[in-house]
Amino acid sequence: MRIGELSRRTGVSVPTIKFYVREGLLPAGELTSPNQASYGEAHVQRLRLIRALLDVGGLSVAAIRCVVAAVDDPERSVHKVLGAATGPLVPRYDREPGEGVEEARKTVAGLIEARGWHADASSPAAEALAVALTALDEVGHGRFAEVLDAYADAAEGVARADLDYVAHHVAREELVESAVVGTVLGDAMFSALRRLAQTDASQRAFGRAAQGRGAGESGGAE
Numbered sequence: 653m654r655i656g657e658l659s660r661r662t663g664v665s666v667p668t669i670k671f672y673v674r675e676g677l678l679p680a681g682e683l684t685s686p687n688q689a690s691y692g693e694a695h696v697q698r699l700r701l702i703r704a705l706l707d708v709g710g711l712s713v714a715a716i717r718c719v720v721a722a723v724d725d726p727e728r729s730v731h732k733v734l735g736a737a738t739g740p741l742v743p744r745y746d747r748e749p750g751e752g753v754e755e756a757r758k759t760v761a762g763l764i765e766a767r768g769w770h771a772d773a774s775s776p777a778a779e780a781l782a783v784a785l786t787a788l789d790e791v792g793h794g795r796f797a798e799v800l801d802a803y804a805d806a807a808e809g810v811a812r813a814d815l816d817y818v819a820h821h822v823a824r825e826e827l828v829e830s831a832v833v834g835t836v837l838g839d840a841m842f843s844a845l846r847r848l849a850q851t852d853a854s855q856r857a858f859g860r861a862a863q864g865r866g867a868g869e870s871g872g873a874e
Contacts, residue, residue: 756782
């Protein structure tokens with residue numbers, strides 16, 4: 653197909669496609685004449701991946717270049733390809749070293765070790781968790797760390813569901829796209845589910861129905 657058809661099929665403008673080629677994100681088409689190039693299904697899939705990384709993942713062009721390089725490297729394991737794709741999605745915090753954050757880092761390292769996770773305690777994800785724990789402590793809710801294991805249990809279940817979904821995609825580009833989209837939109841989905849579950853738990857624990865049951869059990873029914 654020519655670049656115009658590629659643009660129509662993917663919804664990406666011709667100037668943008670040419671920009672992606674110049675930036676090394678998209679392979680150049682096969683020249684069929686001095687002024688014409690032919691593009692195939694691989695270009696369609698790559699453009700979809702780029703748009704997923706850019707629009708859904710919010711990655712920079714430089715970060716996307718690293719991801720597509722990992723996808724195109726046959727020596728890179730699937731595990732490392734997924735790491736390259738999802739690593740940039742972890743928030744980075746500019747936090748000054750201090751006693752609080754150092755203690756939180758020890759807590760995170762202990763959690764990783766205790767659960768036997770194959771994860772680096774100095775990774776951006778571990779640092780993001782340490783910063784969150786530090787912030788909780790600073791606002792007077794350091795005891796929230798008591799539910800860290802419960803959160804970790806939930807995270808393990810969600811992670812297994814993520815990877816089960818990703819495993820349905822055999823092609824490396826489809827696998828990366830599903831991992832990024834699933835991580836970003838999965839976070840939004842999990843956040844919404846958490847709010848729904850909190851509403852239910854709050855009603856059961858503190859709502860009128862729960863209060864009525866408590867009063868009935870104590871003989872103080874209205």
